[in-house]
Amino acid sequence: MHEAVLGIEQPGAYADATAGTDTTVELWCNDHCDLLHVGGAGGTAVVEHVEEAVGVRERLVEGDERLLITDACLKERADDNIEPMLAAHDCLLVPPLRYSRGAKWCRVLALDPASLTGFYRDVAAEYSVTVESKREVESVAADRPLLTLDSALPDLSARQREVLLAAAEAGYYRIPRGVTTAELAAEVGVERRTLEEHLRRAENKLVASLAEYL
Template sequence: MKYLRVTVRPTERDIHPVHTLMTEREFVERVQTLHWNLADLDLPALFFLVEGDADRFAEALAATDAVESFGVTPIDDERFYCYSQGETTDVERALYTTFTRDGLVVLPPLTYDDAGGVTFDVVGEPDELRTALAGIPTGIDVDIERVGEYDTDRQSAAAALTERQREAVDAAKRLGYYAVPREATVADVAAELSCAHSTAAEHLQKAEARLVEAVL
């Protein structure tokens, strides 16, 4: 089973007004598409994780004619979820069709960059992958970031940790171990977990390693 990691980037034409919002506004730091429903390609539903200013983001969506409905739910002061449903453009429909053809699976998340690119993994048979790349509409560049056999243990962040590792990370977060500046030590985490300092350190180190592997 082969996979490609690709970045698609508009060069001569816009993909969609919401795409422009995601990549060119100073109040948006980072965006990932986590889930989507393309049952209606003319009016798809998308679910994003965004780092930025939730209020200004909501105002921008409300002012975008192509957006029919949306909702913004804060996670903390810097992050929020966003659901949106809206009309698609011709180039956006072409991209959806290209990468949702029979035999291909697009793996979330899709990550946006400041240059307007969207990076994601797509899995399928070699012929189908080549056909998809050939179907990229004009005015859109595609960079192949990685290609190979899909044989790495790519887990979701939630599933990557053991129960004890999740307890350690949860305790560390509550105590302020991951705050900037740091407000707790490994010894504090060990006391919270009622375990040895070395055990707490091992749980945190292994958890952090697994989380990095799951995300990257």
């Protein structure tokens, strides 16, 4: 299989909303509505664009991060000729769609590199297109389309998580280190050897779970 990530300067509500901002919109389409993750400074203005274009049914806000469920699907309100081009060249669109810098960024998958080339030529004939990356997909584990951070993280105990977070926040992993294990142990309220054991076990779980994706 072969993959390309393309930035397509196709006018649209979500793409236009990100123009001139540092905000990124990720889209999972559900036909009747959209699930959007809006991240970065300027998110308030982007959400206003979304509300005007399709409406917002529900939202969660945490700092500069926003999770939105829209009233309707953007495809119902605007024509999009990208999907017919994908079908014509037997290409797949891997979600989520990403909108940033005024463009729509598509992760496109094809069995034959010639299919990707044909899709690119058709799109480039109508829009300005930037090729962000292209590669051959050779690994199952590292290329799961729906891989999330939660699915990759190991199951840490409450104590291991507490110790690991305390170490990161105190600068234990900086170069040079900002804190010793003795100082960390005093902060957490355990013996130094106990803290070091929790830390080693947490680190071992993290490395073992993430190594297959590297």
